[in-house]
Each structure stands twice: as structure tokens, then as C-alpha cells.
Amino acid sequence: xxxxxxAAAALKAGGMILVYDGDEREGEVDMVIHAKFAKPDTVxxxxxxxxxxxxxxxxxxxxxRLGLPFYSDMLAASKLxxxxxxxxxxxxxxxPAFSIQIxxxxxxxxxxxxxxxxxxxSMARLAEMDLGEKDARAAFHAEFYSPGHVFxxxxxxxxxxxxxxxxxxxxxxxxxxxxxxxxxxMLGPGKALPKAEAKKYADVHGLVFxxxxxxxxxxxxxxxx
Numbered sequence: 001x002x003x004x005x006x007a008a009a010a011l012k013a014g015g016m017i018l019v020y021d022g023d024e025r026e027g028e029v030d031m032v033i034h035a036k037f038a039k040p041d042t043v044x045x046x047x048x049x050x051x052x053x054x055x056x057x058x059x060x061x062x063x064x065r066l067g068l069p070f071y072s073d074m075l076a077a078s079k080l081x082x083x084x085x086x087x088x089x090x091x092x093x094x095x096p097a098f099s100i101q102i103x104x105x106x107x108x109x110x111x112x113x114x115x116x117x118x119x120x121x122s123m124a125r126l127a128e129m130d131l132g133e134k135d136a137r138a139a140f141h142a143e144f145y146s147p148g149h150v151f152x153x154x155x156x157x158x159x160x161x162x163x164x165x166x167x168x169x170x171x172x173x174x175x176x177x178x179x180x181x182x183x184x185x186m187l188g189p190g191k192a193l194p195k196a197e198a199k200k201y202a203d204v205h206g207l208v209f210x211x212x213x214x215x216x217x218x219x220x221x222x223x224x225x
Contacts, residue, residue: 022212028192029198055151056123102146105144110149124178
């Protein structure tokens with residue numbers, strides 16, 4: 001099996017993988033797992049072993065069905081003084097993927113491992129329900145509120161953007177699983193964990209390590225067939 005095949009198989013089986021975006025982007029490694037497998041122990045591993053922001057990447061088609069906005073668009077459209085603070089372009093050249101932050105309505109504070117697990121897995125369940133736009137949005141509004149402690153990211157498509165959001169969602173499509181992927185950056189002292197250290201972590205814990213360029217190349221090959 002190639003690294004790509006191993007990564008897809010691991011995700012489909014509920015495992016965690018490590019994804020390096022690329023030297024030309026953030027130069028960061030993210031821990032990645034499908035949302036429906038994000039149990040409380042998973043959230044604890046993400047915050048203790050990775051240490052970055054725990055986010056939920058949502059495929060663009062699912063985001064549209066649920067009526068999720070890009071946060072930057074929402075900020076720009078507001079009449080608040082802070083509307084001028086909209087981030088139009090990141091340091092690596094594209095628009096941010098951030099949407100709103102949510103909690104499930106059954107959480108307490110929303111920040112605990114149990115609470116974030118509940119929010120994430122409930123979103124995964126909603127994404128896999130066979131609902132039309134009207135019913136999907138009604139279910140989303142009935143079950144969640146904002147602001148919360150789970151940061152949503154919306155995929156723009158790997159042909160437009162090569163961030164961890166799009167890379168993880170491309171892997172989800174390859175694995176035949178729904179577009180709801182949990183991401184968390186691996187941090188070191190004062191900066192991102194170096195790629196070599198992340199590879200060591202993968203080896204010690206028996207995790208698949210894959211680079212963004214492998215995912216992009218595979219996607220391009222599929223698109224040109």
C-alpha cells in the first residue's frame with residue numbers, strides 16, 4: 001500500500017493520521033481524524049500531544065446545505081466597527097477557511113473533552129443524515145448554538161486551496177467517508193513542531209504520516225483521467 005492508501009484506510013477505520021501541508025504554506029503537521037471517531041480520549045490526545053486549535057473541517061457542499069458562512073464574509077458584511085478587520089489574505093496567500101464556532105446544546109461549558117467530543121460527533125451524525133437543505137438547517141439550528149468551543153472550517157476545494165482543511169477533506173473523499181474532519185496543529189516550543197519530530201511521533205505511535213503534495217498529486221491525477 002502507498003502512504004495515500006494507508007492514510008485513507010486508517011481514516012476509514014477510525015484511526016488518526018498526521019498530515020504535513022508543505023514548506024510553501026504553514027510548514028505545519030496536523031493530527032487528523034474523522035469527526036465520528038472523535039471520542040473524549042481523542043480530544044484529550046489532540047490537546048495534549050498536538051496542542052494547537054481543535055477544528056472541524058466541513059466539506060463545502062455540507063456547509064452550503066447547513067447554511068454555514070465564512071467568518072470573514074460575515075465580518076465584512078456587518079456594520080460593526082470591527083468589519084474593517086476582515087482578513088482578506090493569509091501570510092501564505094489565500095483566504096482563511098474559518099466559519100463560526102459552535103457548541104452542542106447539551107454541553108455544559110463546551111470546552112471539556114466530553115463536551116467537544118459531543119459537539120464534533122453530533123455534527124458528523126448530522127452530516128450523514130439524508131436531509132434536504134430546509135430540514136438540515138432546521139436540525140442544525142435546533143441542536144447547536146454559537147459562539148462555542150469547536151471552530152468550524154469550510155473547504156474551498158483542493159483545486160483552489162491547499163490548506164489542511166482541503167487536504168483532509170480530499171482524503172475523506174478518497175476514503176469514501178463524509179466530509180467532516182477534525183484537525184489540530186502539532187506545536188513545539190514557541191513554534192510549530194518540526195516535520196522531523198512529527199515523523200518520530202508517527203513512528204512511535206504507529207501512525208501514517210503523509211505530505212500535502214502527495215494528496216494534491218493524487219487528486220490531480222484523478223481529475224485528469
